[in-house]
Amino acid sequence: MNSIDSPASHDPDQRSDAPDWVQDYFASHLGERMHCELLPGLRSLTTAFTIEVGACGMHAVAIEGGCIERCERVDAPSGECHVTVATGDFASIVSGERTPQSLFVRRRLSIAGNPLRALSAAFAMEEFFRRFPYHAASSAVQASNPSGNSA
Helix, strand or coil: CCCCCCHHHHCCCCCCCHHHHHHHHHHHHHHHHECCECCCCCCCCCEEEEEEECCCCEEEEEEECCEEEEEEEECCCCCCEEEEECHHHHHHHHCCCCCHHHHHHCCCEEEEECHHHHHHHHHHHHHHHHHCCCCCCCCCCCCCCCCCCCC
């Protein structure tokens, strides 16, 4: 078991509106892709994990044969591993700006359970994050403007 001091406790992006965009990511952005192939050629990916994003709660995700089969808020860790990440770092992952591996190496993302399995799954998901980036509309995250217009 590999565990690092929880980065969530050092999250500079904790704001009252942060849970809204995190919940939207899991419920809508991932939720609308339930039971569908995430990416061509990703059918070999089968894993289950929980991810805790700052103070925004914990979500369980199960991927079977490259398809999301479970994505829901939970109260306790389950699956092969449990990932803990700060809200702002999670935003940089799902927007495709940073990789989970780079944050793990910098001790800004922790893994309890099977870190090799978690990092393998994260590596497989990198293309998903690049192809389907999620940019939080929240002021709690400095997300890029996908339309390219200045404010």
